[in-house]
Every structure is written in structure tokens, then in C-alpha cells.
Amino acid sequence: MCGDDKRKACNASWDMTTSKVSIPAALSVDANKYDPRDPRVTESVCYTGLAETYLVEKFSRDEAFWSRYNVTPGWTYFGAHDGMFRQIPATYREKCGSYDPHRRPWFVAASSGPKDIVLVLDVSGSMGGYGRFGLMKEAAITVIETLSVADKVAVVIFGTNARVLNGQELLVRATKENKDTLIAAVKKLRLGENTNFHRAFLEAFSLLERTFQVESTTGCHVAVLFMTDGTITTGPGSNEVIQLVEEKREEFLTDFGRTMTIFSFSLGNRADEAVTKTIACSTGGIWIPVGDNDSNLYGNDIISAMSSYYKLFALGMGDGGNDDFVAWVEPHEFFHRKRMGTTVSAPVYDRSVTPHLFLGVVAIDAYMEALERILGEDAMSSNMLQRFVDLSTARCPKIELAACQLDALRFSGSGDRTTCGSCTDGSKAFGDVVPKRCSSNTPSQIWANTDVKGKKYFERACCHSDLDEGPKPSEVCKVLDTGAIVGISCATVFVAFCTILVIRRRMKSHVSDQTHVN
Numbered sequence: 001m002c003g004d005d006k007r008k009a010c011n012a013s014w015d016m017t018t019s020k021v022s023i024p025a026a027l028s029v030d031a032n033k034y035d036p037r038d039p040r041v042t043e044s045v046c047y048t049g050l051a052e053t054y055l056v057e058k059f060s061r062d063e064a065f066w067s068r069y070n071v072t073p074g075w076t077y078f079g080a081h082d083g084m085f086r087q088i089p090a091t092y093r094e095k096c097g098s099y100d101p102h103r104r105p106w107f108v109a110a111s112s113g114p115k116d117i118v119l120v121l122d123v124s125g126s127m128g129g130y131g132r133f134g135l136m137k138e139a140a141i142t143v144i145e146t147l148s149v150a151d152k153v154a155v156v157i158f159g160t161n162a163r164v165l166n167g168q169e170l171l172v173r174a175t176k177e178n179k180d181t182l183i184a185a186v187k188k189l190r191l192g193e194n195t196n197f198h199r200a201f202l203e204a205f206s207l208l209e210r211t212f213q214v215e216s217t218t219g220c221h222v223a224v225l226f227m228t229d230g231t232i233t234t235g236p237g238s239n240e241v242i243q244l245v246e247e248k249r250e251e252f253l254t255d256f257g258r259t260m261t262i263f264s265f266s267l268g269n270r271a272d273e274a275v276t277k278t279i280a281c282s283t284g285g286i287w288i289p290v291g292d293n294d295s296n297l298y299g300n301d302i303i304s305a306m307s308s309y310y311k312l313f314a315l316g317m318g319d320g321g322n323d324d325f326v327a328w329v330e331p332h333e334f335f336h337r338k339r340m341g342t343t344v345s346a347p348v349y350d351r352s353v354t355p356h357l358f359l360g361v362v363a364i365d366a367y368m369e370a371l372e373r374i375l376g377e378d379a380m381s382s383n384m385l386q387r388f389v390d391l392s393t394a395r396c397p398k399i400e401l402a403a404c405q406l407d408a409l410r411f412s413g414s415g416d417r418t419t420c421g422s423c424t425d426g427s428k429a430f431g432d433v434v435p436k437r438c439s440s441n442t443p444s445q446i447w448a449n450t451d452v453k454g455k456k457y458f459e460r461a462c463c464h465s466d467l468d469e470g471p472k473p474s475e476v477c478k479v480l481d482t483g484a485i486v487g488i489s490c491a492t493v494f495v496a497f498c499t500i501l502v503i504r505r506r507m508k509s510h511v512s513d514q515t516h517v518n
Contacts, residue, residue: 019055020090021045025097026304027083036084044084044360051078055088069373074334074341074365078348079107081314081360101361103307105148109327110345110361112313113397114150114218116171116211118204119143121186122228124159124195132229132267132302133191139306141183143225146307147174149330149385150392152218154207155182158200159192160234170211173389176330195228196235197275198244205248212256220396222252222260223285225309227302228276229267238275245279261285263309267302281420284401286312286410288418308413311358315409316399318349318356328391331368331384340368342388355405 029035036042055076062073077087079101093099101107119140127133140155147153152171156164165185172178204224211217232238245262252258262283264276269291280287288305317325326346334341345363349356368384371377377384403422410418 014089014091016059016089017056018090019052019086019088021048022085022093022096022099024083024100024102026100026301028097038082041080041082041084044080044082045086048078048080048084048086051086055086059088066370069370071367071370071373074343074367076362076364077101078362079104079360081358084360102304102310103142103146105146105329106327106343106345106363107361108146108310109148109150109329109392110325110347110363111317111358112221112310113317113325113327114220114392115152115313116208116217116220116222117143117147117151117153117174118171118208118222118224119153119155120200120204120224120226121155121157121189122159122195122200122230123157123189123192124228124230124233125191125193126195126230127267128191129229130268133189135302136227136229136267137186137189139227139303140186142303142307143309144174144179144182144186146310147179148327148392149173149175149389150218150327152211152216153178153182155186156200156204156207157189158196158203160194160196160199162196162199162203164203164207168207170214170216171207175385176332194234195230195232197228197232197238197241197272198236200226201241201244201248205244208252208260212252212258217258218396221313221399222258223309223313224260224262225265225306226262226276226279227265227267227306229271231270231272232275241275242278242282246282249283259284261312263288263312265290265302265306277418277420284406286406286413286418288414311413312401312406312409313399314347314358315355315405316401317347317397318351318358319398319400322347322397325395325397328388330388334365334367341365342368342371355402 023036023041027036027038027041029037036045058076059073062076066073075087075089077085079085083100083102085099085101121136121140123133127136144153144155151174153174154164154168154171155166156162166181208222232241236244249260252260260283262279262285264280264285264287266273266276266287266289271289273287273289277287279285286309288308290302290305326344329343329345331340331342333339343363343365345361348359348362350359371384375384375387407419407422410420
């Protein structure tokens with residue numbers, strides 16, 4: 001709050017007349033300037049800047065809509081496939097680079113749909129080297145945190161033997177309570193002894209089979225995330241492990257109509273590659289090597305590598321009639337206003353090209369107090385939670401991915417080494433799986449704004465309080481050009497982005513009105 005007299009001061013916590021852009025610190029050139037390393041991120045900043053006017057006008061319309069329920073509208077935002085994040089209202093954050101949209105439930109839910117997830121984690125003694133054990137736990141926790149109530153989850157740990165964490169007999173709904181319980185157990189994991197791949201997969205498949213038999217799954221995609229830093233040191237060998245995986249995948253498809261995809265991650269320079277790559281390729285998944293000093297997309301970033309599994313589902317959802325797919329997340333406390341709310345989100349694609357390209361996720365926040373007034377229910381009641389579960393699991397988006405597309409996705413992450421030979425002409429036959437740059441002429445310093453050079457935040461954003469006339473904008477604010485960052489644009493990308501925004505806005509209003517009638 002700015003001004004000495006609180007009755008006439010103005011709030012600078014957020015700005016409803018402009019949007020704000022941020023990128024995760026990992027994408028920055030250095031920790032001080034926060035300029036993107038990748039020019040494609042800069043281009044995302046530029047083309048989404050063209051939606052500035054629409055976003056401002058939309059927020060004004062939202063204020064009018066939500067005023068009937070005596071609440072203010074929540075945020076509208078867009079998380080790009082490359083990590084860029086744009087939101088309105090603009091908000092001030094003291095620490096830059098701390099927010100990564102890829103690691104938020106609203107992003108993963110919209111880009112991958114409902115899913116059954118089993119994490120299979122190596123806790124053998126060798127994981128103690130190079131800090132891998134701690135990093136693996138961090139990565140597993142990140143994956144669990146990004147799940148939504150549409151998902152079901154379990155964790156299997158293995159060394160000489162294997163067991164399901166917390167003694168779960170079945171996969172559980174990824175509610176906040178269940179996720180917190182799993183995370184607490186992951187944090188307490190301790191190192192074991194040998195490495196038994198066969199036992200690990202046997203335990204994971206038994207867990208899935210039990211869950212399928214009692215129909216306690218999402219009924220959608222099945223993903224097994226397998227992480228190890230070693231080679232088989234006990235139990236059946238490589239051929240037996242590969243045979244087990246292939247037999248169980250066929251059995252799940254025949255008996256339960258479920259397709260299982262395995263994502264495997266080899267940690268360190270001495271980790272197994274033959275088995276982990278083979279099982280990923282044979283199940284239509286992705287193998288990602290995460291070396292101690294690798295130069296691939298993920299380098300030695302285990303957390304980013306493991307949480308990237310959603311990209312396969314996101315690319316596959318571009319086709320198959322998923323145009324109107326939306327996702328909802330469990331009610332949670334919003335960071336800025338410390339009020340309970342939910343988020344509805346939808347994937348954004350450039351459908352002017354074939355195959356359709358995943359651009360990111362658009363999302364809208366809604367406060368629970370507004371839904372309470374509409375529905376006449378306690379926001380935290382079991383009935384309200386069940387509403388979100390039902391909304392989130394209403395349909396399974398189709399995943400349609402050509403073999404060459406899948407190999408192109410593998411190639412884009414870690415190069416030729418991780419492809420499965422699905423394209424006879426190798427990488428020459430790969431189509432685009434990420435949007436191309438529209439121009440080589442992108443700004444080198446996208447945050448530069450000479451109008452505010454040398455000015456502190458409160459000098460730029462706060463308004464001055466006048467006891468007679470009330471709050472006034474500062475002289476600096478008058479000369480700010482909110483469109484200064486807008487540069488190069490891709491017309492088709494912008495149209496796709498704005499079209500989705502409009503569709504989601506109408507859908508949200510339609511759902512709200514329908515609920516009000518019911």
C-alpha cells in the first residue's frame with residue numbers, strides 16, 4: 001500500500017492495466033539480468049505481447065461478471081511450452097525466476113490429461129554418489145506435486161527387493177492429502193544395497209494389475225517413470241526384464257484395454273543404457289540419459305528431465321478431437337491473495353500446421369467464495385471436491401502420435417542417441433515437434449525500458465497520495481508504454497493463442513451459468 005493516509009492510498013501489489021512476463025531462473029543467461037538464453041523464449045515473450053489489449057479488456061469484463069457475486073476476478077495466464085509465463089493482473093515478485101509453469105498442476109493437467117502414474121525409484125547403494133539420491137528425491141517430489149485430482153499415483157522403490165511406498169495396495173487419487181503423505185515418505189527414503197530391475201517392474205506391474213482389476217484407475221493413460229543410476233547386480237538379467245515388460249504391456253492391453261508407456265531415466269555416466277532404452281522404445285516411451293556433465297537438453301538436471309514426461313502426452317493431444325479439452329485442479333490457496341480458489345486450464349496448439357504443435361497452456365483462476373455463493377456449498381466439503389474430480393475425469397483425451405513424431409521428440413531432448421529408429425531416414429525425416437522461430441531478429445534485452453531506468457519499483461508502480469484529490473499516478477507511470485516489449489510476431493501462433501483464450505472465457509461463463517441454473 002502506498003501513501004500515508006490508508007483511506008486515500010493505492011495498492012501497488014498488482015496492476016490490472018497490464019500483464020507481466022517472467023521466466024524460470026534456469027532459462028536465464030545469468031542470475032542478475034534474467035535475459036533468456038534461448039531466443040525462442042524471447043520470441044514467446046514477443047508474440048504473447050500482442051494479446052496485451054485482449055487480456056486487459058478481458059479482465060475488465062471479468063470484473064463485471066464476478067461483481068454479481070461480490071468478488072474480484074482471479075488471474076488469467078499463459079504458460080508457454082518453453083517456460084515463459086504471462087499473467088494479468090501484473091504482480092510484483094521480489095525474487096525473479098522462482099516460478100516455473102511446467103511444475104504446476106494446472107499446466108501438467110491440461111497438457112497431459114488424466115493419467116495413472118507409477119514412479120519406480122532406485123534406492124540402491126550406488127545412488128549415494130554425486131548427490132544423485134537427494135536429486136532423485138527432489139525430482140520425484142516435483143512430479144508428485146504437479147499431479148492433480150484427475151490423476152492416480154503410487155511410488156515403488158527398489159534395491160535388492162522392491163516394495164510399494166506406504167504399503168499401498170492400489171493407486172490413490174492425487175489429492176493434496178495423498179500427495180503430502182507420499183512426499184513425506186519420499187523424503188524419508190534411505191539407501192539400500194543391490195539393483196534388481198526385474199523385482200522393481202514386477203512390483204509395479206502387480207500394483208497396476210490390482211488397480212485395473214477393481215477398476216480403481218483413471219481409465220486413461222498409464223505412465224511408469226523408471227529411474228536408476230546403475231546396472232542389474234542381482235535377480236534376473238536384461239533379457240528377462242525386457243521380456244517381462246513386453247509381456248505385461250501386451251497383457252494390460254488385451255485384458256484391460258490399457259496402454260502402458262514407460263519413461264526411463266539413466267542417471268550418471270555409468271548407468272545402464274541398453275535395458276532402459278529398450279523398454280522405453282518397446283512401450284512407445286522416452287529414454288533420457290542424465291549424465292554427470294551431459295550437454296543434452298537436460299544436462300545434469302534430474303528434476304527437469306523427470307518432470308518432462310508430460311511432453312509426449314501434450315504432443316499426442318494435438319490431434320484426435322481434443323479441441324475442447326479442459327482440466328480443473330483441486331482447490332488451493334492462491335499465492336498472492338492468500339484466498340482459496342481453483343484453476344481451469346486448457347492446452348493451446350497451433351493447428352495451422354501438421355502435425356499440430358503444442359504451444360503451452362492457458363488458465364483462469366476462480367475464487368472458491370464465488371463458487372460457494374453459486375453452489376451453496378462449503379468450498380472445502382467432500383461434495384465440492386467430488387465436483388472437481390468429476391470435472392477433471394469427465395473424459396480421456398486421445399493420444400495420437402506418429403512413430404516419426406515420437407522419435408523427433410526423443411531427438412529434440414537428447415539427440416540421435418535416444419531415438420528408437422522409428423524413421424528409416426533418421427533425423428532427416430523428423431517433422432517439427434516444437435514451434436519454429438519466426439525471425440532471427442529478436443531483442444537481446446527484453447526487459448530493457450529506458451523510461452524507468454534507475455527508478456525503484458515503488459517509484460514506478462505506486463501512485464502518490466493526495467489528501468485533497470485522492471490517489472494520483474506518478475509522473476513516471478504516465479510515460480510508461482506497456483507495449484514497448486512487443487516485437488516480432490507469428491500471426492498463426494497469435495491467432496491460436498487468442499482463439500483458445502476466447503473459447504475458454506466462453507466455456508467458463510457457460511459452466512458458471514449452467515451450475516447456477518442447476
